Amino acid sequence: MTAPKVLVSDKLSETAVQIFRDRGIDVDFLPDVGKDKEKLAEIIGQYDGLAIRSATKVTPSILEHAHKLKVVGRAGIGTDNVDKEAASKKGVIVMNTPFGNMITTAEHAIAMMFACARQIPEASASTHAGKWEKSKFMGVELTGKTLGVIGAGNIGGIVCDRARGLKMKVVAYDPFLSEEKAGKMQVEKVEDLDDLLKRADFITLHVPLTDQTRNILSKENLAKTKKGVRIINCARGGLVDEAALAELIKSGHVAGAAFDVFAEEPAKENPLFNLPNVVCTPHLGASTSEAQENVALQVAEQMSDYLLTGAVQNALNMPSVTAEEAKVMGPWIKLADHLGSFIGQMTDEAIKAINILYDGEAATMNLEALNCSLIAGIMKSVNPEVNMVSAPMVARERGIKISTTNQEQSGAFEGYIKVTVVTEKRERSIAGTVFSDGKPRFIQIKGINIDAEVGRHMLYTTNNDEPGIIGALGHTMGKNGVNIANFTLGRKDAGGEAIALLYVDEPVPAEARAQLAETGLFNQIKPLQFDVA
């Protein structure tokens, strides 16, 4: 197997490069290429992985050129620079490092709050200029003031903790924050953003940029704030209406602002620039040596794990699979893919629903990952580009309802997976298990019990149970030079519906299938292919 190849297209710590190399991955460290979208589009086709920070924009047009790409790793938290929908469609996993820079960013928000409260940057510049303007820079204390935290997740939570240490009163607006957690954090949870806006002396933002949070501090909301408020944004540009804020600063309603992030970055011009008591930093929230080591190390480990073992951690568009799970579940993931593939190859009408039953051992596994594999197996027969990442989205787009049931061991097998697909015309089902040799087996088709090893090339036939079937199949394969590796038969009742599944060493040619059809013994003759590698 050739080594996977990764491109580092932003300024990551070289620790990442070392880790990729140590894990046997080819790596190109081109930290300026992320800013050059033409160059990135030109070279991205060579890479299995792309490691980025916030400068590289992973757009649909970049992804169009990313023919081999399997994973985008964000050494940091925010992934708003990655088009996750386009990546999912293309089957590319997007992962981030949700904890590596959270302390550093929270500390930056606190530093910005102090800087704004005491006008430190302007006072420093004035002192450097030899002006000694002692009376010009009158500040405010933080002790006893109310801090309004919008978004109390990882970073917001640390900011709350630090602010409590500074003896501030903290009110948090975060619909996903439980009363219990708020109680533990010693913050007051407000249900209504207006409540926070009216009461806060300082407001700090720590939400991701989404359709719900975009412009959360709109012109209208900014107007509801308390006179003399100071606003800190170390989360994302686009959360605050910068022009409206600039007007409120000029009018004296807002006493100051401290921004690390801007609607347009790199920010060369901005309505907030050069206003009194506005502190600006160039997206430095995560820029400490500690945080950069953390995120570089973590992203390189996560990407290497995925490329080398299939383990998935911190992905935004795929369920997590630990390295341990990847090892144990490997054969089951393969089985799920084969079951889906059987159904996909057999079905040529629109699928309405996929019902999946997990029994015994299978039910104890990471079912989300098994579902993804199974759905991918089904969808691949329509679109070979579909994989575990894109399959759920493709199924959703087609309006397919997916339901799963799990149950304790119910039969002779320690566990099995059964999938039933519902179309306009019929229901079709297949079940399979993994034997102790780690090989997936089909154990039931159409409710008929069988025991079939899965091969790259197979032939599936249905017939009425009558003499001559084995002979006809054996004779026809022999006549056409097709070697049979394994032959499985099953029937419902004597003389009733019967099936045969042949595992053959080469594809069964059309001529051989025509000869079988001519015998008049078969209701259905279907060549199948499975990805057994």
Ligand SMILES: NC(=O)C1=CN([C@@H]2O[C@H](COP(=O)(O)OP(=O)(O)OC[C@H]3O[C@@H](n4cnc5c(N)ncnc54)[C@H](O)[C@@H]3O)[C@@H](O)[C@H]2O)C=CC1
């Ligand atoms: N300036 C910088 O260099 C850095 C900025 N960031 C940014 O900081 C932000 C926060 O990151 P984390 O704390 O790690 O994220 P997180 O996911 O841990 O927390 C976000 C919180 O926002 C809450 N939330 C979501 N929608 C909301 C809404 N409509 N209203 C109120 N709350 C809502 C969520 O419930 C969650 O608790 C992100 O935008 C991230 O990109 C992160 C690292 C560095």
Ligand SMILES: O=C(O)C(=O)COP(=O)(O)O
């Ligand atoms: O982690 C994040 O969300 C950040 O915004 C940090 O961005 P950066 O890696 O410093 O470009």
